[in-house]
Amino acid sequence: MTANAARRLIQHYVDNFRRLPWRASPGNLPADPYRVWLSEVMLQQTTVATVAPRFERFVARWPTVEALAAASDEEILSGWAGLGYYARARNLIACAREVARRGGFPTTTADLRKLPGIGAYTSAAIAAIAFGERVAAVDTNVERVIARLHGLERADKAAISALALEMMPLEHPGDFVQAMMDLGATICRPRAPRCHSCPLESDCTALATGNPEAFPKRPPRAVRPHRHGLAFWIVRNGKVWLVRRPPKGLLGGMAALPGSEWSDAQPTGLQTIATVHHVFTHFSLDLHVTARGEPESHGWWQPLDRIEEAGLPTLYRKAIGAALANHDQLAV
DNA sequence: TACACGTGGGA
DNA sequence: TTCCCAAGTGT
Structure with missing residues (x-):
């Protein structure tokens, strides 16, 4: 058989x-x-x-x-x-x-x-x-x-x-x-x-x-907590300031917008350019993009017309896309 | 052992 | 919209 x-x-x-x-x-x-x-x-x-x-x-x-x-x-x-x-x-x-x-x-x-x-x-x-x-x-x-x-x-x-x-x-x-x-x-x-x-x-x-x-029986899905984080929008001469994330952990080693630690609390009193929602395996995130004047961390200026060459994970690709959409409107 | 770790597409 | 989930591994 x-x-x-x-x-x-x-x-x-x-x-x-x-x-x-x-x-x-x-x-x-x-x-x-x-x-x-x-x-x-x-x-x-x-x-x-x-x-x-x-x-x-x-x-x-x-x-x-x-x-x-x-x-x-x-x-x-x-x-x-x-x-x-x-x-x-x-x-x-x-x-x-x-x-x-x-x-x-x-x-x-x-x-x-x-x-x-x-x-x-x-x-x-x-x-x-x-x-x-x-x-x-x-x-x-x-x-x-x-x-x-x-x-x-x-x-x-x-x-x-x-x-x-x-x-x-x-x-x-x-x-x-x-x-x-x-x-x-x-x-x-x-x-x-x-x-x-x-x-x-x-x-x-x-x-x-x-x-x-x-068959087979699937375990019930765990509840997914929701978090918030800030991403800093620092632009100059058509370039945006990017950083590389720490080598381990979430999105480890990947290019990113600089930003805050992520937490459970919704930020208040914030002037945001855009907010993007993103779902990870074990939590979801609202990333609030907010303007900053000067770079404070180690990173590089990435030309916005060559942003796809930066190797951005989806979260930051979405955030930059949303920021650009609103940024263009503001700049008109 | 249980949890951390991304994303996009289909129902 | 919401949920499910797809050829797992490391700690």
Whole structure:
């Protein structure tokens, strides 16, 4: 039964193969470990639609891990700007330099796992897809597919991994890994799964219950607090004063408008040029843009007509856009 | 173990 | 508008 299900799963993947820029065709191994690594890191918590063009830009600019390792921190962080989860970019830099120093990627899950930004899932994905190791890469897609297949409300990582490995064929583990993820992304979706199109329809315990969507059970979402912050608008001769944020923490290492610490309290008695609302994973923010005369911190003058070259994360890109819209009105 | 860590698109 | 959430990792 299991072997048949796996065969059907992979056949469905081959028949519906989505030609994504980082993929080798099914059956072809090994894939370029640099491309597999870069795409897997970009895809952490990020959609295929968002990643695809960015991936193309990265490999065009830095075709090899050695090229990436030779780039400056600022170049790479700017290239990452807008993708989010910037610790990934910081780890990407450290990982590229370590891999270049060693002369290539390690080839096993265990050794890949030691590199910065490569955890349990990504190490397994690279090992399976680029090096043909027979190992289960358990992301949320695989977790959901396996949980539904076996009718498990609670998804224990180790149990899921064992069940996935049990189902995995001996040949072409990378195809199986990608087939599972594709099934989760396109058929076995969190909501409104397309069970009538699923190659595992006849094997699925969750479907047999009549409510496959209920598997696995999701924890309730935590309440998201709201905060406020100030951003200082310092302009001169068509240039705006920017700073680089501290290397760790939220938006760590990224270009930014200078400003205050963020707090729970709404600022009062403030002349604001613009206020932008932005939602982070664990809180939302109103950033109030307010004029200041002189720079007080270490930073640089960024020409406003070349603002997209600054590598601004979305929060500050939005804030500057809103400030410019109002600024232009005031200046008329 | 639980929390910090971004963003944009779809329902 | 609001909520959900997408190929997780580090601490």
